[in-house]
Amino acid sequence: MIKYLTFFTELLSLLSIKEMTKDSKIVYFVNTDWFFLSHRLPLAISALEKGYEVHIVVNELTKIKDLTSKGLIVHHLKSNRKSWNPIDFIFSTLRFLFLIKRIKPKLIHCITIKPSIIGAMASLITANINVVISITGLGEVFSDNSAINKFKQLIIVQLFNFVFHKKKLKVIFQNKDDKTFILNKTQLKDRDTYLFKGSGVNLNDLKFKPLSNEFPKVLFASRLIYSKGIKEFIEASKIVKGCRFIIAGKFDRGNPNSLNKEDLENLIDKYPIEYVGFQEDIRNLIYSSSIIVLPSYYREGLPKILIEAAACGRPIITTNNVGCKDAVIHKKTGFLIPIKDPLKLAEAIDYLIKNKKILKDMGKEGRKFAVKNFDIEKITSDHLKIYEDLINE
Secondary structure, eight states: HHHHHHHHHHHHHHSSSSOOOOOOEEEEEEOOOEHHHHHHHHHHHHHHTTTTTEEOOOOOOOOHHHTTTOOEEEEEOOOOOOOOOOOHHHHHHHHHHHHHHHHHSSSEEESSHHHHHHHHHHHOOOOOEEEEEEEEOOOOGGTTTOOOHHHHHHHHHHHEEEEEEESEEEESSSSSHHHHHHHHSSSSSSEEEEEOOOBBBOOSSSSSOOOOOOEEEEESSOBHHHHHHHHHHHHHHHHHSSSSEEEEEOOOOTTTTTTOOHHHHHHHSSHHHEEOOOSSSHHHHHHOOSEEOOOOOOBBSOOOHHHHHHTEEEEEEOOOOTTGGOOOOTTTTTEEOOOTOOHHHHHHHHHHOOOHHHHHHHHHHHHHHHHOBHHHHHHHHHHHHHHHHHHHH
């Protein structure tokens, strides 16, 4: 009963929002503000500079000042980002519907699976709203085929199939595997899709720096969830000698697959691992490292840490897994290894730290690869072109 009263109170609050009058308004809908800050802030700033009024709708709000200080208008839409409870899902869709009816945007850009489905469903009920969906990986549900995940996969695919009937909708993918999978499973047309390699990086901020001659460091930098391969990284640290193993990243309390502090302490106990916490600015940590490792078996889009590593001129060791394999040229900018194989990971690390010339050459090739594929200015420009084409259709 309390949940329903809270829901109707929120709806009244949304109805009380004064209707905006500016014509060109964009709404970004994403699960968490920290993800938006790390992956999409440059795009939102560019939209502001183009004259759009930019609204951000998030489920988990922890960094509102970082967004509002940039001139962005922030709305908190309470929802459990990992729950697929149908009642909660309907309530979240209604909340978003009421919100966009008050804002009256020209376009909504939905990022990650649940916001994409909720946002597109709400837009079906409203006229003249263009929709862009970003599939930034298919995530935890599609990372393994347990019975419960197979059921969730079926539901998600059917929901996507339903919302893809909307006219004036475009879908952006980060890797070919996800694009092929969705095209084969739904009625989405290839002409309504785009393929961008990740969310991009600023190549002026992330400059190439030669490897130092210090004692080699091997860096794992990611959310601390099991399917990112953190256990395999820790196990490899026991096998390889002659280097330091560093873990950087944050615990993700909203993800059931996340470690907590006690889990991590138990895992690294008696292992030669240094945990340095979450780093707001990852550059110096990358520059001080010799190799960047992500042994993920998560259904990735295109991991940002890997394109940051390439931009800085650091070799990559990652898995021959969806998304990860798009961030590296095997044996040229790094190595692809099998998933869940700490021994192969250890062998690749050991090979690189014992072959300094190959290590340095891979770093140089990685920078070339990043310049060609991951420039944020081009990726941002391509996004804005999609917005303009949809709005002006």
